[in-house]
Amino acid sequence: MRRRRGILAVIGALVLGTATPALADCTQGERIGGECSSVTTTSDGSEVTIGLSTSTEGSPGSAASSSTSTRGYGTWSPPPIRQEAELGSSECEVKLAGLCRAQAPAKPTATENTEPTPPTPPTHASQLKGFRPDTPSIAIEPNAWSLPTLAVNIFARAERHRVDGELLGWPVVVRFTPVAFHWNYGDGTGRSASSAGSSLSAQGKEQFDATSTSHTYRRPGRYTVSLQVDYRVEFRFVEGSFRDIDGIVSARASSRAIDVLTVSPLLEAD
Amino acid sequence: MESAVGHDAQTVPPVHPLDVASEAEQRVALYLQITDDVGSRGGADADAMTHVVTSQWLPREQAGFAEYENRGIRTIGRTRFDHFTVQSARVTAEGIVEVAAFLCVDSTLVWVIDRDSPDPPADLMAWLQGTYTGEPDDDSLISWNEFADVSGARPGFREPIIVWLIGNDERSLKVDSTENWLGAHPCEVAP
Numbered sequence: 001m002r003r004r005r006g007i008l009a010v011i012g013a014l015v016l017g018t019a020t021p022a023l024a025d026c027t028q029g030e031r032i033g034g035e036c037s038s039v040t041t042t043s044d045g046s047e048v049t050i051g052l053s054t055s056t057e058g059s060p061g062s063a064a065s066s067s068t069s070t071r072g073y074g075t076w077s078p079p080p081i082r083q084e085a086e087l088g089s090s091e092c093e094v095k096l097a098g099l100c101r102a103q104a105p106a107k108p109t110a111t112e113n114t115e116p117t118p119p120t121p122p123t124h125a126s127q128l129k130g131f132r133p134d135t136p137s138i139a140i141e142p143n144a145w146s147l148p149t150l151a152v153n154i155f156a157r158a159e160r161h162r163v164d165g166e167l168l169g170w171p172v173v174v175r176f177t178p179v180a181f182h183w184n185y186g187d188g189t190g191r192s193a194s195s196a197g198s199s200l201s202a203q204g205k206e207q208f209d210a211t212s213t214s215h216t217y218r219r220p221g222r223y224t225v226s227l228q229v230d231y232r233v234e235f236r237f238v239e240g241s242f243r244d245i246d247g248i249v250s251a252r253a254s255s256r257a258i259d260v261l262t263v264s265p266l267l268e269a270d
Numbered sequence: 271m272e273s274a275v276g277h278d279a280q281t282v283p284p285v286h287p288l289d290v291a292s293e294a295e296q297r298v299a300l301y302l303q304i305t306d307d308v309g310s311r312g313g314a315d316a317d318a319m320t321h322v323v324t325s326q327w328l329p330r331e332q333a334g335f336a337e338y339e340n341r342g343i344r345t346i347g348r349t350r351f352d353h354f355t356v357q358s359a360r361v362t363a364e365g366i367v368e369v370a371a372f373l374c375v376d377s378t379l380v381w382v383i384d385r386d387s388p389d390p391p392a393d394l395m396a397w398l399q400g401t402y403t404g405e406p407d408d409d410s411l412i413s414w415n416e417f418a419d420v421s422g423a424r425p426g427f428r429e430p431i432i433v434w435l436i437g438n439d440e441r442s443l444k445v446d447s448t449e450n451w452l453g454a455h456p457c458e459v460a461p
Contacts, residue, residue, distance in 0.1 A: 025330070025447050025449055026334075026448065026449070027305070027334040028301070028302060028305040028349065028377075028448060029305050029308065029309055029313075029331060029338070030330075030337070031426070031427070031429065031450075032305070032309060032345055032377050033337060033338055033345075034424070035334060035337050036450070
C-alpha cells in the first residue's frame with residue numbers, strides 16, 4: 001500500500017500555484033519507452049515520427065501540425081529537422097537537401113461551406129462556468145464515531161463523471177475527473193491526497209484498521225470533517241473527442257460531524 | 271531498512287528541505303543516469319537500478335525494462351532535468367527520511383530506437399548528449415534522418431515529475447517511486 005503523501009500536495013500548491021497532486025506511478029524507463037499508459041496525452045492517436053520534434057498528420061487541406069514534446073502539458077516544441085511533406089504540397093513551403101524546412105500556412109477552408117461553425121473550444125476551466133461537477137460526499141467508518149487514538153476510515157465519494165450541456169448553442173460534454181482531495185478533519189489538522197480512499201470492506205480491512213485515508217483523533221469531542229475535491233476538466237463537442245482543459249474546478253462536500261467518544265474504564269468487583 | 275510510511279504528519283519531526291536538497295538532487299541525477307544506461311542496453315542488467323531505487327520500487331523498474339527487451343527497443347541520448355525543488359522532507363516515526371521532490375524531466379534528447387539499429391552517427395550522439403556545438407548542416411540532418419528512419423527513432427518528452435526518496439538518512443536516499451505531476455507546473459518551456 002502506498003504511503004500517504006498529503007504534505008506534498010499542500011506544499012506543492014504553494015510552490016506551483018494552483019497545483020494538483022500527481023497521479024500515476026511510472027518509472028522513468030517506462031516514460032521514455034512509452035509504457036506509462038496512465039499519462040494522458042492531448043493528441044488524439046497522433047503518432048510520433050522522427051527527429052527532434054513530434055509531428056501529427058495534418059488533416060487534408062491543412063498544414064501538418066507540429067505538436068509538442070511536452071506530453072499533454074505545454075507548448076514547448078523543439079526545432080523540427082524533418083517533415084514528411086513534399087515541396088510544392090500544401091504542407092511544405094521550403095525544401096532543402098531533400099528536407100522540408102518550413103511549413104506552408106494552413107490552407108484556407110472552403111468558402112462555400114455554409115455549415116455553421118462550432119464555437120472556439122474553451123481552453124481553461126474558467127470558461128465553463130455553466131458546468132459544475134457533481135457534489136462529492138464524505139464517508140466515515142465507523143459511522144460518524146470513533147475513539148481516541150484509533151484510526152477512523154474517512155474517504156470521499158467522488159467519481160469521474162460527465163455533464164452534458166450546451167456551449168453557445170452547441171451540444172457539448174464536459175468530463176470531470178477528481179484529482180485531489182483536500183481534507184480538514186476539524187481538529188486542526190488536514191491533508192491533501194490524490195486518492196479518494198475506499199471502504200474498509202473494499203480494502204479487506206477491519207474496523208479501526210489504518211488505511212491510506214484514515215485519520216486518528218487524539219482527544220474525545222465532536223469534530224467537523226470537511227472536504228474539497230479538485231477536478232481535472234475535459235471537454236468535447238458531441239461528435240468530437242475529449243481534450244484536456246487547463247485549470248481545475250473544485251467542489252465542496254457537505255461537512256460531516258464525527259463524535260470521538262470518551263473511553264471509561266470498567267471496574268470489576270472482586 | 272526500507273518500509274512504507276503511514277503516520278500522521280503532525281506526529282513526526284520535519285526535516286528542513288535545504289538539508290536534504292543537495293543529496294536528493296544527486297540521487298535523482300544518478301537515477302536518471304542509470305535509467306539512461308540501462309535503457310541504452312535495451313533493458314539489460316536492470317538490476318543496476320538497485321543502487322538508486324528501493325527494494326520496493328525495484329520490481330517496477332525491472333518490469334519496465336523487461337518491456338524494453340520484449341519490444342526490442344533501446345535508447346540513445348541523455349535525460350536532463352531542471353526546476354528541482356524539494357517539496358517535503360520529514361523523518362517518519364520509524365526513523366526513515368522521506369523526501370518528495372518536484373522536477374522537470376527532459377527526455378526530448380532521448381530517442382527510443384530499435385535495439386538492432388546500427389550505431390548512430392557520432393555527431394548525432396553529440397547532439398543528443400548536449401555536447402554538439404553550432405547548428406547541424408544539411409549533410410548532418412540527412413544522415414540523422416536516415417538513421418532515424420532506419421532505427422524507428424521516437425523522441426522522449428519533457429514532463430513534470432514528482433520523485434519520492436526514502437532512506438535511513440539523507441545520505442542513503444533511494445528513489446521509492448516517481449509520479450507524473452498533473453497540476454500546474456513550470457516545465458512547459460525549457461530553461
